[in-house]
Amino acid sequence: xxxxxxxxxxxxxxxxxxxxxxxxxxxxxxxxxxxxxxxxxxxxxxxxxxxxxxxxxxxxxxxxxxxxxxxxxxxxxxxxxxxxxxxxxxxxxxxxxxxxxxxxxxxxxxxxxxxxxxxxxxxxxxxxxxxxxxxxxxxxxxxxxxxxxxxxxxxxxxxxxxxxxxxxxxxxxxxxxxxxxxxxxxxxxxxxxxxxxxxxxxxxxxxxxxxxxxxxxxxxxxxxxxxxxxxxxxxxxxxxxxxxxxxxxxxxxxxxxxxxxxxxxxxxxxxxxxxxxxxxxxxxxxxxxxxxxxxxxxxxxxxxxxxxxxxxxxxxxxxxxxxxxxxxxxxxxxxxxxxxxxxxxxxxxxxxxxxxxxxxxxxx
Ligand code: NAI
Ligand code: MG
Numbered sequence: 001x002x003x004x005x006x007x008x009x010x011x012x013x014x015x016x017x018x019x020x021x022x023x024x025x026x027x028x029x030x031x032x033x034x035x036x037x038x039x040x041x042x043x044x045x046x047x048x049x050x051x052x053x054x055x056x057x058x059x060x061x062x063x064x065x066x067x068x069x070x071x072x073x074x075x076x077x078x079x080x081x082x083x084x085x086x087x088x089x090x091x092x093x094x095x096x097x098x099x100x101x102x103x104x105x106x107x108x109x110x111x112x113x114x115x116x117x118x119x120x121x122x123x124x125x126x127x128x129x130x131x132x133x134x135x136x137x138x139x140x141x142x143x144x145x146x147x148x149x150x151x152x153x154x155x156x157x158x159x160x161x162x163x164x165x166x167x168x169x170x171x172x173x174x175x176x177x178x179x180x181x182x183x184x185x186x187x188x189x190x191x192x193x194x195x196x197x198x199x200x201x202x203x204x205x206x207x208x209x210x211x212x213x214x215x216x217x218x219x220x221x222x223x224x225x226x227x228x229x230x231x232x233x234x235x236x237x238x239x240x241x242x243x244x245x246x247x248x249x250x251x252x253x254x255x256x257x258x259x260x261x262x263x264x265x266x267x268x269x270x271x272x273x274x275x276x277x278x279x280x281x282x283x284x285x286x287x288x289x290x291x292x293x294x295x296x297x298x299x300x301x302x303x304x305x306x307x308x309x310x311x312x313x314x315x316x317x318x319x320x321x322x323x324x325x326x327x328x329x330x331x332x333x334x335x336x337x338x339x340x341x342x343x344x345x346x347x348x349x350x351x352x353x354x355x356x357x358x359x360x361x362x363x364x
Contacts, residue, residue, distance in 0.1 A: 002035040003316060004066040006280075008043040008059070010094070011079070012289025013299035014072025015046075020301035020352040021070065021308045024325065024359070028312065031361035032321045039066075044074030044093035045289075048082065054093035060100055063280060068315040069097070071284035072304065076291045088143075094284075098138060103271035103282055104170070105177040106136035107310065108254035112237070115333035116262030119343060122237075130237040132257045133185060135178045136250020138271055140170045141200075143247045166200050166246065171207040173274065178244040179216040180275050184319070187219045188241035192226040192249050204246060230256060258286060263341045265300030268307035270314050283311040293340075297347045300339040302329055305355060320362035331358035 007022060009015030022038070029036045041047075041059045048054055063069050074094045082091075089096045112120065112130040120127055142148075147163035175191075182189045191208045195201035205223055212221045224232065226249040233240060233253065237260050243253055258267045267286035273279040285303030293299055305325065313322035332354040338344025339351055346354075 001033060001316075002037055003029075003068065004037045005039075005068050005070060005311075006059075006062050006066040007038060007040045007070045008097075009040070009046070009072040010043045010074040010289065011045040011076045012073060012291050012294040013287075014043075014074065014289055016072075016294070016297070016299050016348055017285060017301045017304035018070060018072040020348050021304040023352055024305050024356055025308050027356050027359060028308070028321050028325060031359075032312070032318045034312075034316060034318070043071065043097070045076055045079040047093060048079055054084070054091070055096045060097065063097060063101060066280050068280050068311045069101070069282045070304075070308065070311065071097075071282055073285065073287060073289040075289050076294075087146075098271055098282060099144070101271075101273060101279055101282065102139060103273050103279075104137060104139040105174055105272045105274065106138040106250060106254075107181065107270040107272065107314065108134045108136060108250075108257070108267070108286065109269075109310075110134070110254075110257045110259075110261045110267055112260045113262060113266070113330065113333055115330070115336075116266070116342060119262035120260055122260065127237055127260050130240075130260045132233075132237060132240050132260070133181065133242045134250060134254035134257045135174075135181065135242060135244040136254055137166075137170070137174045137246050138250075139247075140166055141247035143251075164198065164200050164246075164248070166203060168203060168207050171204055172211055175208045175211040175244070177272065177275055178242065179212065179219050182216075182219045182242045186241040188222075189219055190222045190224050190229060190240060190243045192224050192229040192243060192245040192253065194226055194249075195223075196225055200246075208244070226253070229253065233257060254286070263300060265303050265339065265341045266306070267303045268305075268310050270307070270310040272314060275314070281311070281315050283307040283315070297349065298340050299348050300341050301348050301352050302332075302355075305329065305352070318362075324359060324362050325355070327360075328355045328358035 193201035309322040
């Protein structure tokens with residue numbers, strides 16, 4: 001099978017980690033019978049410098065025509081102050097890409113790697129075996145509402161607002177994907193909201209319960225208030241399998257969940273337009289462009305490599321290849337081949353080579 005992949009390195013360490021992940025893909029794809037038709041383009045700052053826009057129409061078109069989009073990272077002090085006309089998505093090539101592709105389901109897994117437990121703030125007995133997926137609604141809520149603004153108050157001071165709004169349709173489509181993803185894991189979902197104080201939270205809880213009742217009786221569903229979820233997650237990360245939340249709660253809880261991985265550089269993500277939709281998903285590491293280490297060849301490529309694993313699993317239905325990539329990463333960490341963010345001295349290239357050398361093709 002041939003698959004069209006668009007790779008957008010972006011800024012800072014973005015192009016470095018994308019190049020590393022593409023080397024891994026070059027070995028993994030043929031091992032599961034995939035032929036990669038790759039094209040590459042610029043995004044955000046890199047696109048601004050060359051074309052004066054954060055996301056070219058041609059790039060967006062190419063993204064729509066591909067089966068998956070890989071993104072490194074965007075942003076940096078050279079561009080962070082630039083302001084163009086329009087809403088928040090216009091200021092950021094990646095936000096615009098996410099919105100245009102309508103990738104409303106964010107998957108942010110994090111696990112405690114045995115070799116890195118000492119680099120987490122947890123005692124080993126508390127975190128060993130923790131393996132989480134935080135799912136974040138990505139296209140709605142206060143982050144994307146059109147009802148936002150700031151106005152001067154007659155008596156002095158200001159009033160600012162971003163409406164926290166969700167329609168039942170938005171919650172429903174997201175909940176479906178969450179339960180489908182749960183079926184590929186341990187079938188335990190915790191949905192978080194603040195239905196005790198927010199009306200939008202009440203609708204969230206109602207709709208999630210309805211979707212669950214209508215077709216996912218095999219999945220265990222629990223509702224938690226978001227603040228309590230944060231507390232329980234911090235206290236006992238092994239108690240959770242899949243946590244689902246709206247754009248804001250998902251943002252916060254996925255960062256918190258990431259602590260168990262030992263470094264920001266270890267965390268992958270997938271942003272999907274549903275599980276069986278024709279449109280492409282975006283696969284990218286959680287970290288930013290790390291301007292402080294860009295160009296030094298020492299960026300940790302594992303978050304990006306694991307994002308390629310998520311592309312194989314959720315984009316191309318090759319969970320087998322994803323598991324083998326994760327096993328190769330495990331071997332690399334066990335051998336002590338680690339970049340400086342993990343306390344090691346290895347380069348991006350050395351880690352990439354070790355992961356490739358440790359990869360074995362899935363059994364058929
Ligand atoms: P950052 O994630 O780029 O860096 C935070 C710290 O983690 C830095 O010390 C960095 O060196 C380190 N780090 C991050 N990724 C690493 C990796 N793969 N290997 C080794 N060390 C790594 O976040 P920061 O500094 O807040 O933001 C820098 C720029 O990135 C800003 O312009 C920001 O807007 C942008 N950004 C972009 C994101 C994206 O493209 N998805 C996400 C977060 C920030
Ligand atoms: Mg965030």
